[in-house]
Amino acid sequence: MSSTIPPLMHSATGALPERRRITGFSNPTVKFIRSLREKKHRRREQRFLAEGLRLLTDARECGRVPEMLVLAETREPHPLIAALERAVVDAGGDVIETSPDILTKITGKDNPQAVAGVFAEWDTTLDAIDRSSANIWLVAQALRDPGNLGTMLRTGDALGAGGLILIDDCADPFSVEAVRASMGAVFTQKLAQTRWEDFAAWLRRSDKGAPAQLVAASLREAVPYRGAPYAAPCFVLVGNESQGLPEEYEAECDLRVTMPMRGRADSLNAAVAAAVLGYEVLAGLEAAQR
Amino acid sequence: MSSTIPPLMHSATGALPERRRITGFSNPTVKFIRSLREKKHRRREQRFLAEGLRLLTDARECGRVPEMLVLAETREPHPLIAALERAVVDAGGDVIETSPDILTKITGKDNPQAVAGVFAEWDTTLDAIDRSSANIWLVAQALRDPGNLGTMLRTGDALGAGGLILIDDCADPFSVEAVRASMGAVFTQKLAQTRWEDFAAWLRRSDKGAPAQLVAASLREAVPYRGAPYAAPCFVLVGNESQGLPEEYEAECDLRVTMPMRGRADSLNAAVAAAVLGYEVLAGLEAAQR
Numbered sequence: 089m090s091s092t093i094p095p096l097m098h099s100a101t102g103a104l105p106e107r108r109r110i111t112g113f114s115n116p117t118v119k120f121i122r123s124l125r126e127k128k129h130r131r132r133e134q135r136f137l138a139e140g141l142r143l144l145t146d147a148r149e150c151g152r153v154p155e156m157l158v159l160a161e162t163r164e165p166h167p168l169i170a171a172l173e174r175a176v177v178d179a180g181g182d183v184i185e186t187s188p189d190i191l192t193k194i195t196g197k198d199n200p201q202a203v204a205g206v207f208a209e210w211d212t213t214l215d216a217i218d219r220s221s222a223n224i225w226l227v228a229q230a231l232r233d234p235g236n237l238g239t240m241l242r243t244g245d246a247l248g249a250g251g252l253i254l255i256d257d258c259a260d261p262f263s264v265e266a267v268r269a270s271m272g273a274v275f276t277q278k279l280a281q282t283r284w285e286d287f288a289a290w291l292r293r294s295d296k297g298a299p300a301q302l303v304a305a306s307l308r309e310a311v312p313y314r315g316a317p318y319a320a321p322c323f324v325l326v327g328n329e330s331q332g333l334p335e336e337y338e339a340e341c342d343l344r345v346t347m348p349m350r351g352r353a354d355s356l357n358a359a360v361a362a363a364v365l366g367y368e369v370l371a372g373l374e375a376a377q378r
Numbered sequence: 379m380s381s382t383i384p385p386l387m388h389s390a391t392g393a394l395p396e397r398r399r400i401t402g403f404s405n406p407t408v409k410f411i412r413s414l415r416e417k418k419h420r421r422r423e424q425r426f427l428a429e430g431l432r433l434l435t436d437a438r439e440c441g442r443v444p445e446m447l448v449l450a451e452t453r454e455p456h457p458l459i460a461a462l463e464r465a466v467v468d469a470g471g472d473v474i475e476t477s478p479d480i481l482t483k484i485t486g487k488d489n490p491q492a493v494a495g496v497f498a499e500w501d502t503t504l505d506a507i508d509r510s511s512a513n514i515w516l517v518a519q520a521l522r523d524p525g526n527l528g529t530m531l532r533t534g535d536a537l538g539a540g541g542l543i544l545i546d547d548c549a550d551p552f553s554v555e556a557v558r559a560s561m562g563a564v565f566t567q568k569l570a571q572t573r574w575e576d577f578a579a580w581l582r583r584s585d586k587g588a589p590a591q592l593v594a595a596s597l598r599e600a601v602p603y604r605g606a607p608y609a610a611p612c613f614v615l616v617g618n619e620s621q622g623l624p625e626e627y628e629a630e631c632d633l634r635v636t637m638p639m640r641g642r643a644d645s646l647n648a649a650v651a652a653a654v655l656g657y658e659v660l661a662g663l664e665a666a667q668r
Contacts, residue, residue: 146642235525239647248640269647276642314661348660350538352436352566357529357559360653363646367654370638371604 136262146272154205163202220297222250223320230328234259238269239359251278306344313345318372426552436562444495453492510587512540513610520618524549528559529649541568596634603635608662
């Protein structure tokens, strides 16, 4: 894989400095990090950007340590920042100090948080998913809004779901907006990106674990979502924000459920639908276990 | 109220044209409409912008007709556009035809929809709320994200809620982003904007209808949200995205409930929490009626 990550600049003494300081806006490392706000650069570099002490601490506690840690010179000392620095240095990574202005340029935010990190992306093939490891999985088809995608990751964490499977052309789960909306769940939830045909085939393979149940909200031949016969591992499927699910995807579902629509609209926001249905599945599965 | 709305330009013949055509980017009407993307201008003009045939049709069917209707010259003929034009002309409004480029400038979107409208804002004091008119009301405190706010309006419509009450400094419900995320529910749900003290006093006034129940998700002295004793009219309160609810607001609640948090996080996205809790309230109230 080709990469344009700038090499570490060693100090004049030849020793590897624990921190290096960047003061120039045109520094290649600044340009590199900043470029990760765009999908094409993330794709080429297989790296992404995450911001904020809480997010980076969540990552560290889940065993995800950034390759580069960027700190504002103006930060207050903090034990969690020290822990991050230690983890990055121990893993052979790079700690960079810079000005708030340059951090603003990197993150594109007027009030950047004092800490940002560059992470290597990880395996997001279906091989990353062990369906027996959780009772609930969320599945999104052609979900275009990165905020919705991040919110689904966050909801998945709250549900104790195993992860999120992205079908067809979804927003990038490693975009700054999705990572931020996930509130750290991008580091705790498993992620897979695949096509419908491959997902459907994988779902029905008996060597991949217990038989899976695929559930979607639907207006066609559906039962009420409340108290429906959910079974683990249960895969909760939501469709594209404006088109909904293709009819043939709905037809593949083991269970189609309806949610009350008491107003003029016939649908919920995709991340909201996943959450309302996901919490009903959780209640159903936990009641069955008692 | 002072206003900078440009006057209708009558044609040279003195007749009021049913449509006027705008071809210049610097036309004052273009500038006026475009300015409504900013809160300070919306506030001054007491007007807002909504885009898209579906949204404007929802508005019309709810009795909300734009003062100005802007159409792309390149649009396809459509009976719903014709119905909108008729409604605007009947109400004494202004129909404007313009180029896709100018629509792009107005809406700030690369692919603007072929229709946009300028609406007068309406009464959003607590007087707009008749609590007896619905069993569920959503309440948001210091909600900062306009997408979350619009999503709550959309969820309220689906729940058959009466409306959304905004407490303290919330995002503007008439922002383009909130209107869009509401999927038309900004026109169907009642809206109030108020301060906590006024809301709390209003809630307890016996001359405003049946005793209200105020419910919030909480980590303090709470009962499980599933099957909790909800009672109509039930007001579902969610707090600011990063701070949550102030402790004294929680203390004012008649019912505090907990939702399962099976992962690392201790909270859900605010719009998601409102929806999961709102659907549980709906199920509880409907079961009690049977």
